[in-house]
Amino acid sequence: MLFSRLSERLRRGGHEVFNVSRQYREVINLIRLRGLEAKIIGKHGGKQLIDKLRASASRILELTSYFEEVSPDVAVSFASPEMARVSFGLGVPHICINDSPHAEAVARLTVPLSTKLLTPKMIPKKSWTKYGISEEKIVHYNALDAWAWLKDFSPDRNVLSELGLSDSKPILTFRPEEEFAAYLINRTKNRTSIIPVIEEILKENLDVQIVAIPRYDEQVKHLRRYFKDKILVCRNSIDGPSLLHYTSVFVGGGGTMTSEAALLGVPTFSCYPIEPFIILRYLIEKKLVKLERDPRAMAEKILSTLDNIECERSKQSERAKRLIRTFEDPIQVIASEIEKTV
Numbered sequence: 001m002l003f004s005r006l007s008e009r010l011r012r013g014g015h016e017v018f019n020v021s022r023q024y025r026e027v028i029n030l031i032r033l034r035g036l037e038a039k040i041i042g043k044h045g046g047k048q049l050i051d052k053l054r055a056s057a058s059r060i061l062e063l064t065s066y067f068e069e070v071s072p073d074v075a076v077s078f079a080s081p082e083m084a085r086v087s088f089g090l091g092v093p094h095i096c097i098n099d100s101p102h103a104e105a106v107a108r109l110t111v112p113l114s115t116k117l118l119t120p121k122m123i124p125k126k127s128w129t130k131y132g133i134s135e136e137k138i139v140h141y142n143a144l145d146a147w148a149w150l151k152d153f154s155p156d157r158n159v160l161s162e163l164g165l166s167d168s169k170p171i172l173t174f175r176p177e178e179e180f181a182a183y184l185i186n187r188t189k190n191r192t193s194i195i196p197v198i199e200e201i202l203k204e205n206l207d208v209q210i211v212a213i214p215r216y217d218e219q220v221k222h223l224r225r226y227f228k229d230k231i232l233v234c235r236n237s238i239d240g241p242s243l244l245h246y247t248s249v250f251v252g253g254g255g256t257m258t259s260e261a262a263l264l265g266v267p268t269f270s271c272y273p274i275e276p277f278i279i280l281r282y283l284i285e286k287k288l289v290k291l292e293r294d295p296r297a298m299a300e301k302i303l304s305t306l307d308n309i310e311c312e313r314s315k316q317s318e319r320a321k322r323l324i325r326t327f328e329d330p331i332q333v334i335a336s337e338i339e340k341t342v
Contacts, residue, residue, distance in 0.1 A: 177253030265317030
C-alpha cells in the first residue's frame with residue numbers, strides 16, 4: 001500500500017523503479033488486486049525459526065543476483081533483513097522504512113546496516129539508536145504510515161457485493177494478530193485472540209455480519225473450520241480500507257488495519273495479546289483505539305458501541321479528523337530523502 005504510492009511518486013520524478021517482493025500470501029494477492037508489477041524473489045519462512053533462517057539465506061542469494069542484474073543506485077525497503085544485508089554487502093545505500101521497533105529481530109538485522117531510517121515522529125529516536133544507528137541517520141515524518149494511502153482515499157462500494165455483505169445491518173470486522181512474527185512466536189498459545197471474542201459475540205445472536213480477515217492460509221483454514229458458516233472468512237486479499245469504511249466496529253490484533261480503521265473514523269478495539277507497541281499506545285492515548293484482552297469485556301464494549309453507533313462513530317471521526325489535520329504526507333518525506341541519497 002505504501003510502496004505502490006512511493007513508486008508512483010518516484011517514477012513521476014523521473015526515476016527508474018524496480019519493485020520486488022517475496023512470496024507472501026497477502027502481499028502477492030494485493031499486488032495482483034492492484035495490477036502492480038513486481039519481481040517475486042524468495043518466500044516467507046513461516047512460523048518456525050529454522051524455516052525463517054533458511055528462507056532468508058536463500059533470498060539473500062537470489063537478491064544478490066538481482067542486484068547484479070539491475071545495478072540499483074539505492075535500495076529501499078520496509079525493514080527487509082535480506083535487502084539490508086545485500087545492499088550493505090554490495091555497497092548500495094539502503095533506506096529503511098520502519099514503524100515497528102518492537103519487532104526486535106528485524107530491527108537488529110536492518111537498522112545498523114541502513115544509510116537512513118525513516119519512521120513516524122511518534123516513535124522516539126532512542127527506540128532505534130539501541131539497535132546501532134546514530135540519531136542523525138533517523139528521519140521523522142509526522143504521520144502514521146497508513147496516512148500515505150488514506151490521505152486521498154475514496155471507498156469502493158463494490159467490496160460489499162464482492163463479499164456478499166449488506167450495509168443495511170452492522171458489519172463487525174476482525175483482524176487476527178501476526179502470530180507467525182518472531183516477536184509473537186510462542187506467545188499466542190496457538191489460538192488467535194479474535195476467536196474467543198467472536199465466540200462471545202455469537203452467543204448474543206445479534207443480527208450482524210461478522211467478517212474475519214486472516215493473514216495466513218493457516219489462519220484461513222483454522223477460522224473456517226472453527227466457525228464454519230457462522231462468519232465470513234476472507235480467503236483472498238480485499239480492498240481493506242473500503243471494507244473498513246463500511247464497517248461498524250473493528251477489532252484488530254495487529255497494527256496496520258487498526259491504524260487504518262482508527263483514522264477512517266471507525267470505532268476500533270485492539271486485542272493485541274502482549275504489551276502494546278508504540279504506535280498502538282499512541283492510538284490509545286489519542287482515544288482512537290480501546291485495548292481489551294478479556295473476551296467477555298470486549299464483547300460487552302462492542303455491544304455498547306453498537307447500541308450507540310451513530311454517536312460513537314461521530315466522536316471517533318471527529319477525533320481522527322483533529323489528528324490527521326496535523327499530519328504530513330509520508331510519501332513526500334520518504335521520496336525527498338531517497339532523492340537526496342541518489
